[in-house]
Amino acid sequence: MRSLRRAAIALPPAVAIALMYLLSRAVTTGFLLGAAELSGPRSRFGADATLGTLTMGWDAQWYWLIAFSGYPAELPLDAAGHVAQNAWAFMPVYPVITGAVGWVVGGFPVAAPLVSATAGYLACLVLFALLGRRIGRAAAMWAVAFFSFAGPMAALFQLGYAESLFQLWLLLALLAVERRRWWWLYLWIPLMAFTRPGVLAFSLMLALYGIWRWLRRQHDDLQPREIAHVVASGLLAAACGFAWPVITGIVTGDPGAYLQTELAWRRSWIGDHGGFVPFDGTMQAAVLWSGIWGIPAWVCLAGLAAIVVLATLLLVADRRVRRLGVPIRLWSAAYVLYLLAVFFPQSSTFRLLVPLSPLWGAVALPRALWWRISVLVLGIAAQWWWIHTMYALGSSFAQIP
Structure with missing residues (x-):
């Protein structure tokens, strides 16, 4: 064990992380193959599911559509005359990059996992650089291990989703703030803004x-x-955050096109709920889930309030979180506030929490080997749970990633 540890320490970080990352992707691939084998006729993917169909499942289909045919100039409507789900809910950077790579490697379905996996590896390198000076090499390497292996959402590093690319831009932007390399922000912020929603939280973080x-x-x-x-x-991040809704409105001729498109996903959960009101989605979700779980709505709201209070205390007072530095702590607080303001908590909640990944550094700080291995094992088990639920099963409203 000691000789193995010495050999690992002697490796350049990029090589050690590459070996770790390849192993993590092998584990995820095994889980996806297992899910494909277990997929039955009631699953969205059917009894003949394959690794390829799972990789390009769910939201990956929307990115594929954008790469193939772009965005609609006319918004689709449902039977009741409301704006239906459409491609405008998804930002263009990931499908543009993946579409371009697809011309070289043989199509979008081949390029999508390659782009996601490459962005994920680069994100691991940046996370190590972001945390290394704060918590030391060993703890930073464990944080990267948790990031790439553990947790329900590690599969996103090789699915046709934009999360790993967004995570790369985000970590690069946080690194720029941490090291005060301000000019880099003028590149990372627009890339972040047009990859996934969330740049408004970064604007708030810069203000704080x-x-x-x-x-x-x-x-x-x-x-x-x-x-x-x-x-x-900060102003650039705010402007970029509102730019996509403006672009959507100009192209479609409907100033509210983007907002109505996003609300179309919420409508599939709770029906016609009126317009967007900040923080209202969280309240509506509490009522919805309390009914599904058969408990009073106030219990859900009290539980949510307790989670928010606990998260605030951790960000403010926990010594392990404090060691991560102010930019990570402020980003985490700003992003949680952003989610509470705009998100409707549902089956995609775990996926929406991925931008909080720098907090893995705090989880990695306890030096006890049993603790770190336990976190890793539990995280890998959670990844299998998520893949099995969303892909092998994938037959109910609560099994949408």
Whole structure:
């Protein structure tokens, strides 16, 4: 064991992470093959499911459609005259990159897992760089292991989803803030904004970061150029966050096209619910799930409030989280607030929590080997649970990733 540990330490981080990442992808591939074998006639994928059909399942179909035919100029309507689910809910960077790679490697279904897996590996490298200075090489390497192996959503690193690419841009942007390489933000922010929703949370994070730096200016010199960069990049993130709805409205001729498109997914859960009101989706979801679970709505709301309070205490007071640095803590707080404001909690909740992955660093800090191995084993088990539920089963409203 000691000789193996010494050999691992002697490897360059990029090589060690590559070996770890390849092993994690082999585990996920095995799980997907198992899910394909277990898929039955009631599953969305049928009894003849394959690794390829699972890889290109669910939202991957929308990205494939965008790469093939672009976005509709006219919004589709359902039988009641409401805007139906359509491609405008999905940002263009991932399908554009994957479509271009597909011309070289033999099609979008081949390119999609390659792009996702490559972005995932690069994200692992950036996560190691982001955490290494804060928590040390060993803990940072364990955090990368949890990131690539553990947790329900590790499969996203090789599915036709945009999450791993968004995670790459996000981690690069956080690294730029951590190391104060401000010019890089003008590249990473637009890429992030047009890969997946969430850049408005980054704008909020930069605003909070600017306030924090201002309050500490006597202990940490704040140059005028830094103020200019923080303000400019924060405004850029806000502008990019609202740009896609504007583009959608211009192309379709309907100013509310993007918002109505997003609400179409919520309508499939709770029917016609009116327009968008910040934080209302969280309340509506509490009522929905309380009915499904057969418990009072106030119990769901109280549980949610307890989770929010606990998360706040961890971000503010927990010494392990504090060691990750202010940018990660502020990003985590801003992103949770963003989700509470705009998201309707449902079966995609685990997937929407992936941008909180830098917090794996806090999980990796306890040095006890039994703790780290236990987290890894539990995370791998959770990954199998998610793949089996969403792909081998995939037959009910609550089994949509």
